[in-house]
Amino acid sequence: MQITDQLIDDCCSGDRKAQEKLYKICFSPLINICHRFSNSKDDAAILLNESFYKIITQLASHDRNVSFLAWAKRITLNHCIDQYRKKNRHQTRVMEDVDLEVTEGVEDEPFEVPEKDSPSHAEFLREVKEEILSLPQPTQEVFQLFVLEGFSHKDIARLLNMKEGTSKWHVSNARKMLRRVFRTTLNKMSTLEL
């Protein structure tokens, strides 16, 4: 099934069948994004439905020169980030304060990722997930689109209406911030193990 201009026009005019068809097409790629911000499929589906409602109501503003799926992914991603931030605002602030203190002076220290299938590896990945979701909104948006969705910098620049250099800057910035946090996390874990 493909998303055609005719299908989008039908959705714009409120054709429920067309909307259902579009929903089914978009379900799989969009719920993957929602899964990153939720713990269960049902929670992810709630996020997806909220995002899809936005997509349907803003369908008229969609620029036909931009891929529909990319546009829909962007709306979904932004909605998920917003919801995540609303839910975790307090916790995020506390974490940021702590991290700033801990990360002082540890940037140059080498670190090793725990081996796969080890308990500490799963714990580490859980921490990584939390930290990626706690990145600043634009940086996270670009980072997720680039690393997790596989968009090119050129596509991201066109989608987010920014320069390619800006997109690269965000990805580089995200890596830098995450690198610090990874080291801190690993240091904490090793301290706990001892």
Place this chain on the structure above:
Amino acid sequence: MTEEEFDNIARNAFPEEDSTFESKYWNDMEKMLDGPPPRRGLWIRLTSSAILICGISGAAYWSLKSEPEAYYSSRIQAAPEMVSAPEGDKVISDIQTQESSTNFTDASPQNKSMESIPATSSSQPLPSLETKEEVRNQRAPAVTTSSSIQIDAIPEKPERTESSISPTAPVTVYSNLDSKNQTESQKDGEVNLSVSEPMITNEGRNEVVKIVPRSLLLESSSGSLQASAMSNATPSEGGDPAEPVKSKRKPSFFMEMDYHMSAVNKRGSSSFSKDDIQTQLDRDQLQDWQVGLQAGIDFGNIYLTTGINYRQLKQSSTVRTSELLRGQTLDIAQRDQIVSIDSTILSHQIARVQKSDGFAFKIIATDYQIDTTWQTVSDTVVNTFENEVKNEQSVEYQLNYVQLPLIIGYEKNLFANWLIEGFAENELAFLTSASGSYFDEETQQVRTVDLNGVPSMIWTFRLGAGLGYLFSPNLSLRLRPSFQQIVNGHLKSDRNLNGFNGSLALRLRF
């Protein structure tokens, strides 16, 4: 760790989940789509309020305006006999019937009503138009006015009247009708009514035309005419002769469309340093503009205005970062060296040696076990290097507001067509949308503007003066330089949006 390995860690943190479609999710979605639409935004509600305010203002204006018209029209119908005049008096009942066929071409409401107002003989308002030519055509003109025109109308704003009279050629009257400046001289059978300041030219006929406001009543008594004053707002049947005209001002309404622009001097460069990252921020000017439609009420020289504006704040900046990446390469040369050698005698080889009286034993060889301890020694040479990584990024943000202004001002006429004014303006701007990115100086990060990072309301106080030009009594263009003081900031990290600015306004008075 390479970037690819790093990205793989990030990907592994989000494993693939079950993404198969289930119909129950679409059912939920359908309920959501069938549900009531979300509440309309603030912008819609504010616009509706403004339209309502304008509607109420308009209704109030029309209700006030309709009263004097009804008054005059009822008089026209009720008293046609008033047209007859005593003998010897020259009274012209209707301007339209004049020989000189004078036409009033001014489209203002005051002069429109003037055309249909009847003249009266005694103790009635006498809207008459008399010229020397007309008087000569009458046999016995008891009144020999020297070319006088009496216009039965005083504009609601008596400081300025513009009318065009065209008997055969257009006559333009610019008059500053002020009752205090009126003089009158009266003799038997002759009345000379004059207004001190009117500048009247009849280009076609070279006549000198004088203008008398409607409030001066001609009264006939024994062949003489007297001028009496009468209030414009409440015309009465009788008037006290020679009583000065008291003009009672009525509030008038107006609409105003204005465009306001200021370029707050936020241009400049700043440098920041954090860790090994040098950041240079080059900001352009902050553009602050607004456009709006306002309704106002005018109490003489003081006016009060309110309405609705759209306001936009916009600024672009360039962020240049220079990061010094320090690294080290190690040149390692390794060699092995013996740390220790341990030797142990394992055995002696003994030989029996024949001697003359027997034999003897002699050690001919010894077996040793030698343990050699080797050590690898590394000779390390540390090479330190520095790389500078530069990056440039353009950021721009835009904040949109709906604004409710409240303006109180004082205006005063200057010369014929100019006025000056002073005003104080209080504005409440409500944030409707925000987009773009900005450089947060506190965290030294480029951040996306979101509604949480911007005050939802800006309170602006503005003091200014203005110069206006009147194209007509009802239409004026005003240039207003002012100084604005913003009480709270527009971005949490960037306060002080104060400075000089200016606006251009077009005011239409009803």
